[in-house]
Amino acid sequence: MLASALIILAASLANAGPSQVNADVGFFDPTANGGSWLDNAGDGFGEPMNVVISGLSSPDVLTDDGIVNFAQAIGFSIECLDIHLGAPQSANLGDGNGFVNQTIELREDFGSAGIGTCLESLVGGDHFRVFRQNGSQANSGALFLAVSKEEDIFESHTIVPNGYNIGRDELVSAAVGTTSFNDVTYSTTSETLTGVMPAGTAGVNHNISIDGNAILLTVQID
Numbered sequence: 504m505l506a507s508a509l510i511i512l513a514a515s516l517a518n519a520g521p522s523q524v525n526a527d528v529g530f531f532d533p534t535a536n537g538g539s540w541l542d543n544a545g546d547g548f549g550e551p552m553n554v555v556i557s558g559l560s561s562p563d564v565l566t567d568d569g570i571v572n573f574a575q576a577i578g579f580s581i582e583c584l585d586i587h588l589g590a591p592q593s594a595n596l597g598d599g600n601g602f603v604n605q606t607i608e609l610r611e612d613f614g615s616a617g618i619g620t621c622l623e624s625l626v627g628g629d630h631f632r633v634f635r636q637n638g639s640q641a642n643s644g645a646l647f648l649a650v651s652k653e654e655d656i657f658e659s660h661t662i663v664p665n666g667y668n669i670g671r672d673e674l675v676s677a678a679v680g681t682t683s684f685n686d687v688t689y690s691t692t693s694e695t696l697t698g699v700m701p702a703g704t705a706g707v708n709h710n711i712s713i714d715g716n717a718i719l720l721t722v723q724i725d
């Protein structure tokens with residue numbers, strides 16, 4: 504009886520996939536409560552939310568101003584002169600809020616906060632949309648980022664081939680370690696959330712294949 508209980512326990516542990524992750528690691532898996540790791544791009548497809556800023560990060564990182572400052576520390580800025588190419592996207596993070604529009608969109612600034620994002624609009628680069636998991640059913644405070652690498656404006660801001668995986672990996676490389684902006688210094692660690700999304704193109708915007716992984720970043724202000 505004990506043995507079979509242990510076997511059942513072992514089996515359930517073996518099945519403990521990403522849906523087991525919870526607030527202990529700073530976010531809830533959106534699919535555990537009716538949400539998705541893909542946002543809604545408005546055309547029947549979605550972009551992967553392939554980076555999560557853990558809710559266990561310093562609280563000041565998780566505010567709107569805080570994520571903008573952190574983004575600037577890793578080479579992003581707010582959009583150039585409010586030029587918005589494309590409608591806002593929405594996401595259901597399984598927190599009881601249903602679909603909610605992105606709170607903000609940030610673009611790579613090419614080393615010149617302010618002017619740089621204008622350059623990004625012209626020549627392409629990395630950008631990301633931010634969604635906050637703060638509904639009462641999964642109130643982790645984590646930020647889910649849909650990161651991608653785009654073609655230039657002459658290509659109508661489409662995503663480059665493999666642009667979701669590449670954009671994610673470029674952002675993570677820029678973020679991990681010590682960074683600073685406006686006298687705020689960040690220490691950032693990463694962990695791969697393997698296979699939280701199905702690998703491949705199913706449901707993915709622009710028919711671009713993804714590897715199915717997301718990266719969890721924990722950002723501490725020193």
Ligand SMILES: *[C@@H]1O[C@H](CO)[C@@H](O)[C@H](O)[C@H]1NC(C)=O
Pocket residue numbers: 591593602603604
């Ligand atoms: C998102 O914003 C657009 C444009 O402002 C609006 O039409 C749409 O209803 C919003 N969607 C959600 C889910 O709030």
Ligand SMILES: *[C@@H]1O[C@H](CO)[C@@H](O)[C@H](O)[C@H]1NC(C)=O
Pocket residue numbers: 606635637638
């Ligand atoms: C949850 O996050 C959204 C989007 O940033 C924000 O508009 C809203 O005020 C937040 N809700 C609470 C209860 O903090």
Ligand SMILES: *[C@@H]1O[C@H](CO)[C@@H](O)[C@H](O)[C@H]1NC(C)=O
Pocket residue numbers: 704710
């Ligand atoms: C998606 O791309 C694959 C090749 O990678 C192609 O076979 C398929 O037809 C494309 N699907 C759509 C809907 O464009």
